[in-house]
Amino acid sequence: xxxxIEVNCETGEVKEIPLTPEEIAQREVEAAAAEAQRQAEEDAxxxxxxxxxxxxxxxxxxxxxxxxxxx
Amino acid sequence: MAxxxxxxxxxxxxxxxxxxxxxxxxxxxxxxxxxxxxLRSDRASAIDLVFVDLNGSTTxxxxxxxxxxxxxxxxxxxxxxxxxxxxxxxxxxxxxxxGEGYFPNYASSNNKSFSGDNVSExxxxxxxxxxxxxxxxxxxxxxxxxxxxxxxxxFVQYSTATLYGIKNS
Numbered sequence: 001x002x003x004x005i006e007v008n009c010e011t012g013e014v015k016e017i018p019l020t021p022e023e024i025a026q027r028e029v030e031a032a033a034a035e036a037q038r039q040a041e042e043d044a045x046x047x048x049x050x051x052x053x054x055x056x057x058x059x060x061x062x063x064x065x066x067x068x069x070x071x
Numbered sequence: 072m073a074x075x076x077x078x079x080x081x082x083x084x085x086x087x088x089x090x091x092x093x094x095x096x097x098x099x100x101x102x103x104x105x106x107x108x109x110l111r112s113d114r115a116s117a118i119d120l121v122f123v124d125l126n127g128s129t130t131x132x133x134x135x136x137x138x139x140x141x142x143x144x145x146x147x148x149x150x151x152x153x154x155x156x157x158x159x160x161x162x163x164x165x166x167x168x169x170g171e172g173y174f175p176n177y178a179s180s181n182n183k184s185f186s187g188d189n190v191s192e193x194x195x196x197x198x199x200x201x202x203x204x205x206x207x208x209x210x211x212x213x214x215x216x217x218x219x220x221x222x223x224x225x226f227v228q229y230s231t232a233t234l235y236g237i238k239n240s
Contacts, residue, residue: 006095007080008096
C-alpha cells in the first residue's frame with residue numbers, strides 16, 4: 001500500500017496515510033500529462049536542430065562556420 | 072542575536088517509501104519559507120520530476136524553467152508547480168537529487184511565486200540541472216506544502232526534506 005508522509009508543523013506530529021483511490025488516479029493523470037509535456041519539449045528541440053542542420057547543408061556550411069558568421 | 076533561519080520540520084522517508092511529503096499547519100510567523108530536499112524516486116529512469124501542491128490546491132498553477140540534460144539545454148512551461156528534478160531508480164546507486172524551493176512572503180495577500188533550483192545527480196552523462204519560476208495565482212497564505220514525484224510512484228528510503236522558516240529581522 002502506498003502511503004504519504006504528513007508532518008504537522010505546529011505539533012510535530014508525523015502521520016503515514018494511505019493514498020486514496022482518487023489520489024492515485026490523479027497522480028496517474030498528472031504523470032501522463034507531465035511525460036507528454038516533456039516529450040513535446042524535447043521533440044521540438046530536436047526538430048529545430050534538424051531544421052538548422054538542413055539549412056546549413058543547403059548553404060554548404062559547417063556548424064563552426066555558421067557560428068563564426070553569427071558571432 | 073535574533074534567529075532568522077529556523078528549521079521547522081524535517082521528514083526522512085522510511086523503508087516503505089512515501090508517495091509524497093507534506094508539511095501542514097505551517098505557522099504564518101515567518102517572512103519566507105525554504106524547502107531543502109534530497110530525493111530519489113522509484114521511477115525506472117535516471118530522473119524524476121518533483122511537483123508541488125500548495126494548500127491542496129490543484130488550480131491556478133504555472134511554471135517556467137530552464138534545464139540541461141547532460142546533452143541539451145532547453146526550456147519549458149507547464150500548468151503545474153515544479154521543483155524538478157530528482158534522482159530515480161536508474162541513477163547511480165545511493166545518489167539523491169538535491170534542490171531547494173524558496174517561497175518569499177508566503178503569508179501575504181498577494182499571489183504566490185516561488186523559485187527552485189535543483190540537480191538530479193547521476194554519475195553518467197544524463198544528469199539534469201534546472202531552475203524554475205513558479206506562480207500560484209492565489210492570495211491565500213501558504214499553510215501547507217506537498218512535494219511528490221510525478222512519474223514514479225514514491226520517494227524511496229532515506230529521501231529527506233526540511234522546511235525552514237526565514238525572518239527578515
